Amino acid sequence: MKLLLWVHLIAGLYGGTAGNRSCPDLIIDSCSCTSERSKGPGRQIIRIKVACSHGELLETLQSSLLPNQTVTLILSNNKISLLKNGSFFGLRSLERLDLKNNLISNIEPGALYGLPELKRLDLSNNRIGCLSPEIFTGLTSLTKLNLSGNIFSTLPLGLFIELSALKVLHFSTESLMCDCNLRWLLQWARNSSVRIADETVCVYPSALQGRPFKTLKENQLSCDGPLELPLFQMIPSRQQVVFHGDRLPFMCTATENGTICLDKDGTALLLGVREIE
């Protein structure tokens, strides 16, 4: 009897049972749930980490299944392709969200809504072609954002306007086009003392290939040179027919002129496009 009690106690200290106590509603094999009491004066505050990495998740976890004291949520290395509006709603204590190495191509406006404490967001190594400022609405505590390893070649004016606390930004891609369309980003980073990571280097035009973005001068970001075309996979294909009223939030398509993002009415929303003279 005594022995059995000890076994239970030990099992409770390590692994499974502790996880189940903190995350009673979460019954997914690839997920682990650990909790700790915060150090310092607020010792009674419980900080929970939920990690569901290297699973086969096709969607984010329903946030109602997670305890609202979840501080860290790791969903990296899964097969998530869409971030729906309100995906993380209710996780008011969340400080770190890791979504790297998924298949995310669509992020609905409001997908990251309701995360006032979020400090670190990793969206790297996904298939994001288009981003809009609405995606980042309400992320007023965000200090680190990683967008590297996606498929965009440019970023639209004012994209980070909502991110008033941002300190570090990564956005290296295989088709990053350092031209006049990114001049705003250089100015904005300087004005708001945001550090652009060294690894964020230009790919096009060839004259600037390999140059860290942050070392450029504004006059180097020009659209006067010959047009060089980033060739990248089109998602979805250019042949796709889109009817008015179809649900295609922030679909992205690559044309010979650059990246065009379409809203759900099929109207061009964000352009990284240059006129050919």
Ligand SMILES: *[C@@H]1O[C@H](CO)[C@@H](O)[C@H](O)[C@H]1NC(C)=O
């Ligand atoms: C809960 O406990 C069961 C049995 O010990 C275990 O199989 C399961 O993985 C645990 N769930 C979590 C989220 O830890």
Ligand SMILES: *[C@@H]1O[C@H](CO)[C@@H](O)[C@H](O)[C@H]1NC(C)=O
């Ligand atoms: C978490 O939920 C409980 C009730 O389920 C509530 O009392 C508490 O205030 C919530 N905490 C936060 C940080 O929202």
Ligand SMILES: *[C@@H]1O[C@H](CO)[C@@H](O)[C@H](O)[C@H]1NC(C)=O
């Ligand atoms: C997201 O969903 C909420 C609640 O369903 C709704 O009120 C809001 O308008 C939606 N936001 C967007 C941008 O669609």
Ligand SMILES: *[C@@H]1O[C@H](CO)[C@@H](O)[C@H](O)[C@H]1NC(C)=O
């Ligand atoms: C950002 O993402 C890229 C690609 O996954 C990775 O190489 C880099 O280390 C990341 N940076 C940080 C600070 O996490």
Ligand SMILES: *[C@@H]1O[C@H](CO)[C@@H](O)[C@H](O)[C@H]1NC(C)=O
């Ligand atoms: C940066 O600051 C300068 C001077 O205060 C201002 O003229 C410019 O519009 C700002 N640029 C951006 C992108 O915020």
Ligand SMILES: *[C@@H]1O[C@H](CO)[C@@H](O)[C@H](O)[C@H]1NC(C)=O
């Ligand atoms: C590319 O730009 C040219 C000139 O602006 C325009 O005539 C052409 O239709 C564009 N091509 C595509 C596929 O958008």
